[in-house]
Amino acid sequence: MTAPDPLRALAEARPDPAVEHRIAEGAMARAMAPRRPVWPLLAAAAAAAGVALWWGSRAQPTLPTLPEIRVATGVRYQVTQGADAAFQVARESQDQTVVELSSGTATFAVEPLPPGGEFAVETPHGRVEVVGTRFSVTVEARCTRVDVAEGTVRVRREADAFLVPAGQSRSICKGGLEGEAVIRAALDDLAAGRVDAGRGRLEGYLVEQPRGLFAEDALFHLALLARREGDAAGARLAIDRFLARFPTGHRADRLRALRPAP
Amino acid sequence: MAIDPELFDRCRRADALAWRRLYRDYAGRVFRWAVLRGLRAMEAEDAAQEVLAIAYRRIGQCAAAGAFDTWLYQITRRVVANARRKVWWRRVFAVERVPEPAFVDGPGPELELAVRACLARLPADQAEVLLLADVEGYTREEVADMIGRPPGTVASRLRLGREAFRGLWADLRPDGAASPLAVEEP
Numbered sequence: 001m002t003a004p005d006p007l008r009a010l011a012e013a014r015p016d017p018a019v020e021h022r023i024a025e026g027a028m029a030r031a032m033a034p035r036r037p038v039w040p041l042l043a044a045a046a047a048a049a050g051v052a053l054w055w056g057s058r059a060q061p062t063l064p065t066l067p068e069i070r071v072a073t074g075v076r077y078q079v080t081q082g083a084d085a086a087f088q089v090a091r092e093s094q095d096q097t098v099v100e101l102s103s104g105t106a107t108f109a110v111e112p113l114p115p116g117g118e119f120a121v122e123t124p125h126g127r128v129e130v131v132g133t134r135f136s137v138t139v140e141a142r143c144t145r146v147d148v149a150e151g152t153v154r155v156r157r158e159a160d161a162f163l164v165p166a167g168q169s170r171s172i173c174k175g176g177l178e179g180e181a182v183i184r185a186a187l188d189d190l191a192a193g194r195v196d197a198g199r200g201r202l203e204g205y206l207v208e209q210p211r212g213l214f215a216e217d218a219l220f221h222l223a224l225l226a227r228r229e230g231d232a233a234g235a236r237l238a239i240d241r242f243l244a245r246f247p248t249g250h251r252a253d254r255l256r257a258l259r260p261a262p
Numbered sequence: 263m264a265i266d267p268e269l270f271d272r273c274r275r276a277d278a279l280a281w282r283r284l285y286r287d288y289a290g291r292v293f294r295w296a297v298l299r300g301l302r303a304m305e306a307e308d309a310a311q312e313v314l315a316i317a318y319r320r321i322g323q324c325a326a327a328g329a330f331d332t333w334l335y336q337i338t339r340r341v342v343a344n345a346r347r348k349v350w351w352r353r354v355f356a357v358e359r360v361p362e363p364a365f366v367d368g369p370g371p372e373l374e375l376a377v378r379a380c381l382a383r384l385p386a387d388q389a390e391v392l393l394l395a396d397v398e399g400y401t402r403e404e405v406a407d408m409i410g411r412p413p414g415t416v417a418s419r420l421r422l423g424r425e426a427f428r429g430l431w432a433d434l435r436p437d438g439a440a441s442p443l444a445v446e447e448p
Contacts, residue, residue, distance in 0.1 A: 008399070026311035
């Protein structure tokens with residue numbers, strides 16, 4: 001029998017998918033995060049450069065940057081791109097305009113659409129459809145935030161869709177309803193005493209995303225909930241369920257301390 | 263597996279969707295490099311995040327898709343070296359805990375830990391060449407590019423590394439089970 005070759009077998013070695021997921025999400029968050037200055041000298045140099053620029057600009061005042069205006073066939077809209085926006089028109093036809101925003105912020109002012117007309121912004125996390133409005137879309141590492149100034153937009157992610165009226169904001173996150181937003185909503189439910197609703201959200205997340213980025217949070221809060229409800233057997237079960245997946249760390253230590261004796 | 267040139271071009275244009283795909287493709291590999299270069303799983307996870315974030319910021323310095331793996335590995339080398347420096351006290355005061363398995367797919371926890379233990383006892387330059395040539399399957403010329411040494415030096419380190427590894431493996435597993443270098447040298 002041929003002996004295995006572990007060194008080469010390690011070429012196929014991969015971490016838990018949840019670890020890969022955390023690496024990818026963490027890297028994206030770090031990549032998109034504003035960088036901190038490393039040397040105070042840099043700050044001093046920047047300040048000196050700023051003074052120099054200000055001094056130079058006194059004699060020759062600059063004009064404010066005008067927003068870029070694009071006119072699509074059948075759909076008129078105006079877009080102001082943030083400096084960090086990565087923005088492009090993905091599809092444009094007689095009655096449809098779809099723009100793709102992969103990072104940064106862009107603000108749109110869209111005239112009322114003609115019958116059958118469509119204007120949408122696609123981001124890595126979902127799709128924002130215009131009903132005739134002015135709104136901003138900001139792509140962050142995990143979520144896309146939509147701030148609506150006028151009118152209404154429809155935010156869609158896969159099968160989920162909801163309307164966001166003027167004056168409101170809404171985030172669509174990677175993992176959509178089963179992502180960070182679900183955990184937050186569940187915690188809100190629990191804090192407000194809507195225990196069954198909160199538990200339902202957490203369990204629902206674990207069913208849909210058993211290896212999801214927030215599985216640890218869901219399992220942890222379910223364990224705390226079981227402990228709080230005073231059901232010793234249920235609490236042991238929930239705590240063991242957490243420890244089986246996440247045996248180390250401060251949460252594991254805390255749950256071990258809380259685990260009821262048999 | 264080299265990066266898809268189209269994906270590389272999109273990443274150079276700061277396309278966030280392309281970066282998300284690249285991160286998904288490379289997260290496991292960078293993590294594996296970091297673990298086999300001596301980091302614990304938690305440290306390797308943090309290092310892998312840092313490597314991929316640096317890659318995002320400096321992709322303009324990578325000349326071509328064909329050079330991406332080499333370039334990414336060189337970032338990994340620096341980040342891992344920094345991470346290891348941060349835990350210098352562990353080596354100095356010999357407070358190493360028994361390491362935990364880092365992988366779920368692979369040769370199994372026992373063999374994984376045995377291989378990692380042997381790699382950790384090798385001189386770092388030999389372990390690095392074994393990682394790249396014998397684990398990752400890069401050619402000697404590719405390894406030479408990755409570590410910035412001539413191919414002759416790589417061949418020499420590979421030979422010495424394999425010999426040393428065999429000795430360590432025999433000490434660690436005197437039953438001779440599953441010698442990691444049982445195959446003939448190419």
